Amino acid sequence: MGWFSNLFTNDVAIDLGTANTLIYVKSEGIVVREPSVVAIRRSDKKVIAIGKNAREMMGKNHKNIEVIRPMRDGVIDDDDVAEIMIRSFIKRVVKNPLNRPRIIVCVPSGVTKAEKRIIKDSTEQAGAREVFLIAEPMAAALGVGLEVLEPVGSMVIDIGGGTTEIAVISLGGIVSDTSIRIAGDEMDEAIINFMRRNNNLLIGEREAERIKCEIGSAFKLEQELTTKAKGRDLVNGIPVSVDVTSEEIREALNEPVTAIIKAVRASLEKTPPELAADIRDRGIMLTGGGALLRGLDARLREETSLPVSVAEDPLTCVVRGTGKVLDNFEKYSKVLLDN
Ligand SMILES: Nc1ncnc2c1ncn2[C@@H]1O[C@H](COP(=O)(O)OP(=O)(O)O)[C@@H](O)[C@H]1O
Ligand SMILES: [Mg+2]
Incomplete structure (x- = not known):
């Protein structure tokens, strides 16, 4: 049975991140790269979008849609939603339910025993033959090629x-x-607070993240940058756009x-x-x-x-490192978590 199942089963590595979920399939490469976000309709608890589409709804949802990031703080915030998300991503890569793959899931090292259980169970139910867990920093180290x-x-x-x-x-x-x-979320929050305090401008989470990626810094730049921050003026309530500089954003990011x-x-x-x-x-x-x-x-x-x-x-170190364990299972199985 050994050679036969090897022939038809592509093992799977998953980086279950607080911001992004990535999936690597043996001999195919990275096949899923999506935000770890789920949108749910409140009235009947139906899932209406997962991943990129759900993220698009962040900050633009109405009362009846709830946009959830189930892994938000490095722990599972919402068991049921986390499970739905994990299963949905895995289903995309496990096409033939008869060929159940071996799956290694990379988890933030802060997850509790109970959370590991949820991740293992949902991965199994989504079609895994066997599930292994690996700690995020270990996977990251392997991904950058360190001889761990x-x-x-x-x-x-x-x-x-x-x-x-x-x-x-x-x-x-x-x-x-x-x-x-x-980490990244607190940087976004620091930018939101800074804009509110200094410019009386209320901006959304996604706008804050965009500003961070576009002009954010932690050290003096050779050439300082500028961008426009779009939001709502807190004094008169109208939508405005304000110029911000990388110096200002550096100050905003200083605390995190x-x-x-x-x-x-x-x-x-x-x-x-x-x-x-x-x-x-x-x-x-x-x-x-x-x-x-x-x-x-x-x-x-x-x-x-x-x-x-x-x-x-x-952004792909962790999933590549997890994939490395799949590719050299004998060699690296000792870096896996016990349960
Ligand atoms: N160019 C950039 N500058 C600063 N932060 C960035 C940049 N690109 C992405 N990020 C941040 O990195 C974080 C996501 O990183 P990722 O490693 O995918 O997280 P996780 O493993 O928790 O899912 C987000 O907070 C995002 O805003
Ligand atoms: Mg990560």
Whole structure:
């Protein structure tokens, strides 16, 4: 049966992120890349959209539509909705229910035992033959090509939507792991608050995220940028658009960025000396969408005096790392979570 099922089953790797869900299918590559968002009609609890389409509705929904991000803070916010989302994404790739794939799901390291259960159960019900879990920083480290099985310390910082995970990895395990609930979402929120305070302008979550990606930074830019922020004037209530500069947005982002730096410092302080020496030599690797914030690497370099690099294609590191475990299951099965 072995060779036969191998021939017809493409195993699946899933990065169940707080902002984005990505799915990698063995020998096909990344086949799903969607926001982790579900839109539900309140009256009959019917799911009306999942992924990109649901995200489009964020901030534009009426009373009868609820737009939910079930993984929002790195934990499952809403069991039922999380389950619907997981099953819907998996169904897209498991086309033949007779060929049940092996699935590895990458989860934020803050998930509880009960949440792991939900993720495992929903993945099984969606058609998995076997389900394995892997911690996000481990997958990220594999995705950037770090030799995680060696007796050498590596530090990976994964900045996603809901959580920033700072992990030191050595010998196939996580030596220390700090997870804080300050990441991309808090940056967006900081921009919303800044615009309200300084410009009397109320902007939406998606507009804040756009501004962050377009002109956000954590370090002085060679060429400062500007954009227009569109929202509602809080004084007279009319829609307006206001010019904002990257200097202003840097000031707005200072609080969440500082919190991330503080957590990195704390994590370095509790790293055993031998591993700290490795990190000094090899530096820190940044992954996740937050790694794309301009000058975050420069800022961290300045604050820690360590080499800091941004991973190539940081948004797909985790799913590629999870895929690597699928592709070399024997070699990497020891990095999987126990349950
Ligand atoms: N160019 C960018 N600059 C700053 N933040 C970005 C950029 N691109 C994406 N992000 C942020 O990265 C986060 C999503 O990253 P991702 O790694 O997919 O998160 P998760 O793993 O939690 O799903 C979002 O908060 C998004 O706004
Ligand atoms: Mg992630």
